[in-house]
Amino acid sequence: MSSPDNALLETLSLAELRELVGTLLTKVAELGSANAALKTENQALRDEVARLKGLPPRPPSRPSGMEKATGGSAGPGKSGKRSRRRRGAKRDRDAVTAEVVVKAAPPPGSRFKGYQDMRVPASPSARSPAAP
Incomplete structure (x- = not known):
């Protein structure tokens, strides 16, 4: 691609070209600082x-x-970061150790709708169930 100013650039002397390049460099520096400010x-x-x-x-x-990575001021050895250990699931701690069946007398007029499993946190008395 040739611009219409190409012919004008070829007619300029070396000193004029240097001056033009100098003004272009100052303009680029001004635009760079203006861009950073914006x-x-x-x-x-x-x-x-x-x-x-x-x-x-x-x-x-x-x-x-x-x-x-490029060998900056940090020397070999500890990098200052703490290791992050992954924690296990908290629900696994409450493992079921005993299954207790509670007998209840249903009120009159009620009907059976099925079983429902419940998770109850273990209390100190429930850890060692009493023998019947």
């Missing part, structure tokens, strides 16, 4: 909108960890 302003506005909507705040940004 990004921070945009994020501040997003945070304000989230606060007004009652949404939870953003978590703090953490370093990516690439410094550690």
Whole structure:
């Protein structure tokens, strides 16, 4: 693709081209700093909108960890993190150790609708059922 200014660029001297490149570099630096300022302003506005909507705040940004992988300031040894152990299911602790059948006299006029299993937390007296 050729632009109409190509012919103009070929007629410029080396000093003029250097000056043009210098102005372009300063313009790119200005646009980069303006872009960074706009990004921070945009994020501040997003945070304000989230606060007004009652949404939870953003978590703090953490370093990516690439410094550690490339041999940054952290030396060999402990990385400072605690190991996260997975916890087992809490319901498994309440294992059924005894099955107790409770006899009850139904009230007159009632009808049988089936059995229903219930889970009752073990009390100290229920741990060792008395022999009949």
